[in-house]
Amino acid sequence: MSITSSHETGRKYKLHPLTPVVTAAPVLPGMLVALIAFGGGGIRSMGLWAVPSAIGLALLLTLLVLVISYFSWRRFEYWFDDAGDFRVDSGILYRNERRLQLSRLQSVDVVQPLVARIVGMASLRIEVAGSGDSKAVLSYLTAAEADQLRLEIVSRSAGGRIVDPKSSSPQADPSESVLASVSPADLGISLLLRSSTAGLLALTVLIVGMTFLTSGVTGVALIPFTGGIPLVMIISEFAVFFGFTATHSRDGIRLHHGLLQTQVQTVPPGRVSAVDFIEPFLWRRKGWVRIRMTVAGIGKTDDGSGGLSQSTLLPVATWDVAREIFAQIVPGSNLDEITLTSVHRRARWRAPIQWSRLAWGYDSSVFVARRGRITRHLTVVPHARTQSVRVMQGPYSRWLDLASVYVDVPPGPVSVAALYCPAEAGRNIAQSQADRARLARSTDRSTHWASPDASPFKGSS
Amino acid sequence: MRVSPRLTLARRLTSTLVLIVVLVGATVLAMIPDVPRWLPLTVVIVSCGGYAWFAWYVGRRTRSWGYAERAEDLLVTRGIMFRRLVIVPYGRMQIVDLAAGPIDRKLGIATLQLHTAAATTDAKIPGLEPEVAAALRDRLAALGEQRAAGL
Numbered sequence: 001m002s003i004t005s006s007h008e009t010g011r012k013y014k015l016h017p018l019t020p021v022v023t024a025a026p027v028l029p030g031m032l033v034a035l036i037a038f039g040g041g042g043i044r045s046m047g048l049w050a051v052p053s054a055i056g057l058a059l060l061l062t063l064l065v066l067v068i069s070y071f072s073w074r075r076f077e078y079w080f081d082d083a084g085d086f087r088v089d090s091g092i093l094y095r096n097e098r099r100l101q102l103s104r105l106q107s108v109d110v111v112q113p114l115v116a117r118i119v120g121m122a123s124l125r126i127e128v129a130g131s132g133d134s135k136a137v138l139s140y141l142t143a144a145e146a147d148q149l150r151l152e153i154v155s156r157s158a159g160g161r162i163v164d165p166k167s168s169s170p171q172a173d174p175s176e177s178v179l180a181s182v183s184p185a186d187l188g189i190s191l192l193l194r195s196s197t198a199g200l201l202a203l204t205v206l207i208v209g210m211t212f213l214t215s216g217v218t219g220v221a222l223i224p225f226t227g228g229i230p231l232v233m234i235i236s237e238f239a240v241f242f243g244f245t246a247t248h249s250r251d252g253i254r255l256h257h258g259l260l261q262t263q264v265q266t267v268p269p270g271r272v273s274a275v276d277f278i279e280p281f282l283w284r285r286k287g288w289v290r291i292r293m294t295v296a297g298i299g300k301t302d303d304g305s306g307g308l309s310q311s312t313l314l315p316v317a318t319w320d321v322a323r324e325i326f327a328q329i330v331p332g333s334n335l336d337e338i339t340l341t342s343v344h345r346r347a348r349w350r351a352p353i354q355w356s357r358l359a360w361g362y363d364s365s366v367f368v369a370r371r372g373r374i375t376r377h378l379t380v381v382p383h384a385r386t387q388s389v390r391v392m393q394g395p396y397s398r399w400l401d402l403a404s405v406y407v408d409v410p411p412g413p414v415s416v417a418a419l420y421c422p423a424e425a426g427r428n429i430a431q432s433q434a435d436r437a438r439l440a441r442s443t444d445r446s447t448h449w450a451s452p453d454a455s456p457f458k459g460s461s
Numbered sequence: 462m463r464v465s466p467r468l469t470l471a472r473r474l475t476s477t478l479v480l481i482v483v484l485v486g487a488t489v490l491a492m493i494p495d496v497p498r499w500l501p502l503t504v505v506i507v508s509c510g511g512y513a514w515f516a517w518y519v520g521r522r523t524r525s526w527g528y529a530e531r532a533e534d535l536l537v538t539r540g541i542m543f544r545r546l547v548i549v550p551y552g553r554m555q556i557v558d559l560a561a562g563p564i565d566r567k568l569g570i571a572t573l574q575l576h577t578a579a580a581t582t583d584a585k586i587p588g589l590e591p592e593v594a595a596a597l598r599d600r601l602a603a604l605g606e607q608r609a610a611g612l
Contacts, residue, residue: 408579
């Protein structure tokens with residue numbers, strides 16, 4: 001695949017002119033469904049007029065959205081400025097001029113909602129590190145344009161600064177190779193077997209059984225909750241992670257998934273701050289594991305499934321596949337070779353259930369902490385991504401001479417902690433972790449992996 | 462390094478204000494005819510007891526705060542019941558905040574707070590004398606810039 005730069009620095013670009021149509025189109029069926037669902041009573045009072053007036057109302061609202069999004073399209077511009085930042089100007093009444101520092105780029109996603117997908121359009125979501133709202137969403141571009149812009153942004157973020165040529169990525173091969181893919185059957189079964197959903201479903205069966213046996217109505221009212229909530233969760237997650245494929249590419253790990261709305265997320269190397277290998281109780285027989293990740297700037301604002309889909313590195317896979325993915329994220333680290341130190345027996349007075357699973361360990365590039373007995377967690381943080389280290393000790397822990405060490409990472413789904421280790425060991429871990437983090441920081445070049453020479457945009461027009 | 466003992470005084474003053482508000486509340490409660498006698502009395506006893514305990518405890522707690530500027534990182538310790546030790550590498554600091562409320566200002570102390578990209582970092586040092594605090598802030602900011610490591 002040959003890449004040519006289509007975006008000149010300093011020149012302003014607009015979104016695709018069909019944007020207002022694609023934005024407004026989903027409103028019409030949505031409004032019609034809502035009117036039928038909630039306005040059913042109107043038919044009795046209005047008679048035959050109800051149907052055309054409902055359609056009229058829906059059309060009117062759709063038109064309104066169309067007009068508004070037309071004006072916002074007119075005032076929306078994006079460009080690469082001379083300082084190497086990505087700029088987005090938007091807003092009709094309140095103008096918003098956003099400047100994204102590409103050196104702080106965390107993740108680029110190409111998202112295709114159903115309507116956009118039908119007409120071959122996509123929206124681009126660019127995440128940079130920062131507190132609050134630190135992203136830009138470009139909707140809509142043609143799918144090809146979105147892909148092109150994504151490549152360009154990722155490449156500029158990596159090659160935009162002067163780096164040592166020796167530190168460039170060892171995988172200069174631009175072709176993508178598949179690391180993992182999840183079959184729909186595995187995905188469905190894995191979602192069913194998750195501790196929370198499986199528990200609620202079992203409870204539903206129990207309630208139904210009890211109702212039959214006692215022929216009473218006790219708990220029938222609970223069925224929609226105990227049965228409905230997991231069902232909704234399973235269906236929505238199934239739709240989000242349907243057809244999950246993780247590929248390795250030159251500019252990082254790429255995650256493709258989605259049933260109705262598809263998403264292609266690109267996480268450049270060195271952006272993952274921490275990962276959590278999660279093994280729910282019922283997955284253990286299958287040997288399955290799920291990986292969630294913390295990427296700075298993602299998942300802190302709870303925008304529903306958006307946060308979930310962006311912070312899941314692998315919805316379900318076997319340990320072999322999980323290890324392979326992990327090796328791509330943190331090169332040069334082998335999880336199996338890290339010796340874990342278990343906590344002292346007296347920790348069982350503090351954590352009676354999980355104490356035997358509590359352990360910590362490290363090698364030259366990562367710190368590992370294990371916890372959880374029913375749902376097992378194995379959390380990993382690269383030394384180079386360690387923010388700060390904390391040692392905490394409550395009164396009860398102090399009496400037992402135990403302390404917990406927290407390795408702080410940016411906000412996200414993963415928290416890394418060596419819980420309830422002996423107090424003396426805890427202090428040592430904290431101290432040595434701070435030293436390891438410093439060492440790793442001074443040698444870490446993973447975030448600027450592309451040297452200027454390797455940049456595909458050099459000298460192109 | 463230890464923090465200023467004036468922090469104890471500041472904390473005691475704040476808690477005295479809280480006590481006064483509670484006592485006023487109890488008096489109002491006692492004047493409402495339908496309220497049983499024991500209720501405001503209990504409030505008074507409990508709050509006065511709590512105040513006495515806190516006034517004593519806060520002195521020990523102030524003495525438990527400590528910080529050390531080391532070659533590559535800042536160390537902050539605190540707590541008696543819940544002890545904690547935080548190590549913040551200079552290269553990870555993103556913001557250094559210096560804040561002082563009205564009581565703190567009157568007494569001449571300030572609170573220094575460090576922020577990293579992790580929200581859980583929680584490294585703050587209260588009860589610093591303003592000159593010490595400002596000097597520390599400037600030193601930390603300079604060190605942070607020197608060793609900045611981004612994310």
